[in-house]
């Protein structure tokens with residue numbers, strides 16, 4: 116188990132490093148930082164000066180190495196727009212995004228696991244078809260569109276929930292539903308497929324032959340085995356949700372990392388964009404790693420081997 | 421064979437809905453099992469013997485439909501799902517063919533052994549654990565206490581089947597149904613498991629229904645035998661009568677296929693019955709065995725009489741084998 120974990124962790128770090136390099140180079144290709152720094156209407160000579168001052172005239176690889184060393188030392192740089200430390204800025208916005216990511220994940224699991232189980236137990240009946248259509252709608256609807264529908268109903272129509280802001284828990288309700296509903300279908304399909312397979316397994320027949328209650332057969336013997344892939348998908352999807360919060364946070368003006376990323380791009384605030392992209396990718400990679408670990412722990416064939 | 425029967429099955433039918441039409445897997449069979457005796461139901465694969473065991477346990481697949489005039493266990497109607505729900509795993513237990521997949525990979529042996537006992541007996545964890553250790557020791561598993569914490573994949577096939585047997589015996593059932601319990605195992609292990617089953621059956625006085633395709637096993641363990649062919653019981657009786665004086669050509673053929681020590685040289689092909697089992701889809705008239713029967717005659721295509729001599733029953737136009 117320990118060897119398995121260290122191998123996976125090494126792999127995860129390697130992936131994070133690669134992502135940071137790719138995003139670094141892509142961002143540099145997307146525009147000239149020196150021009151952005153110099154501001155509008157700057158003369159060429161000023162731009163050249165800035166380029167020399169910030170070391171932007173040196174080879175990209177060298178710049179990347181320098182940046183990486185800085186990051187590893189805990190320094191994410193300074194925001195060009197806010198003129199404050201990027202680290203402090205990111206740390207300030209992080210909780211909102213984490214809350215949104217975790218609550219949408221929980222919301223997705225809360226609707227998809229029961230739906231998936233029901234669909235599997237009553238497969239090929241109207242219950243199964245209903246669950247499937249809920250899933251299809253969830254995946255077909257772009258989440259910004261679904262978010263707008265929610266706003267129309269709950270904010271404009273019923274006046275139950277605030278449209279934007281991040282001051283109270285009510286601000287999180289619609290973003291959570293919009294974001295969570297979008298990933299729920301993937302879970303539902305996984306749970307349904309897993310349950311269908313597991314329910315026809317020999318050990319389910321054994322459990323029934325033992326005279327256990329229907330609940331015990333389904334929840335203890337079937338769901339426990341069907342849910343294993345859901346755990347690793349949860350971790351991966353949480354990474355996705357953190358990244359996917361860019362659109363939803365922007366729509367609801369929820370003041371988190373996603374919103375910050377959106378702002379930094381429109382403001383050409385490269386250090387901030389770079390830091391947020393890297394942070395989200397590190398989350399993604401680490402969460403995938405956690406998913407692998409939990410999976411291994413849940414499956415005794417991997418754990419005990 | 422009735423009176424004090426522990427299990428009484430009258431006119432059991434199992435139909436399966438398939439794409440090609442209704443498959444009559446079990447076509448009107450009747451038998452009973454007496455306390456403390458071993459009934460072997462023997463036949464080739466697809467003859468309906470496994471469906472019979474699943475039908476008794478009420479564990480048939482969803483596509484199957486079961487009808488029976490009588491399905492009773494000690495006088496209680498186990499055709500009722502409610503009654504069966506109470507007895508299954510407690511008074512009536514079952515073990516299956518595949519020890520590799522019949523145990524849940526996610527739980528320890530101890531957990532799986534104890535859960536039915538705790539469920540039916542409302543026993544404490546400690547009580548169940550002690551019972552489990554005692555039974556594991558009884559079925560020949562060394563260091564039983566340590567085994568409880570292990571997962572199924574850490575055990576060999578033979579050990580798992582011993583665990584399955586112990587699991588079935590946890591609540592002290594009076595009827596045990598074993599569906600091909602040794603088929604998936606190595607030959608040497610097969611013999612051990614079979615001996616264990618026979619010992620336990622005698623020691624605990626349980627009634628055993630053993631389903632098998634292997635007449636060699638039947639010869640070693642059975643008190644009573646039912647030979648199934650194409651969803652019907654074609655011959656039934658005491659083991660001595662079946663082996664000493666078979667009346668049905670199919671039974672005769674099966675007996676001739678048992679390898680005889682000393683008579684069959686290693687590598688030599690065992691005798692087999694030519695042709696294959698007829699399709700079970702749709703209605704069937706006349707003797708199902710007539711395509712393969714060396715004594716078939718035109719009259720075999722018409723209704724076949726059920727003949728009896730004491731408690732020996734066979735289904736053939738012939739009164740005795742020529």
Ligand code: SF4
Pocket residue numbers: 668669670707708709710711713714715716717720724735736737738
């Ligand atoms: S009824 Fe005819 S075909 Fe069938 S077993 Fe008897 S002799 Fe053979």
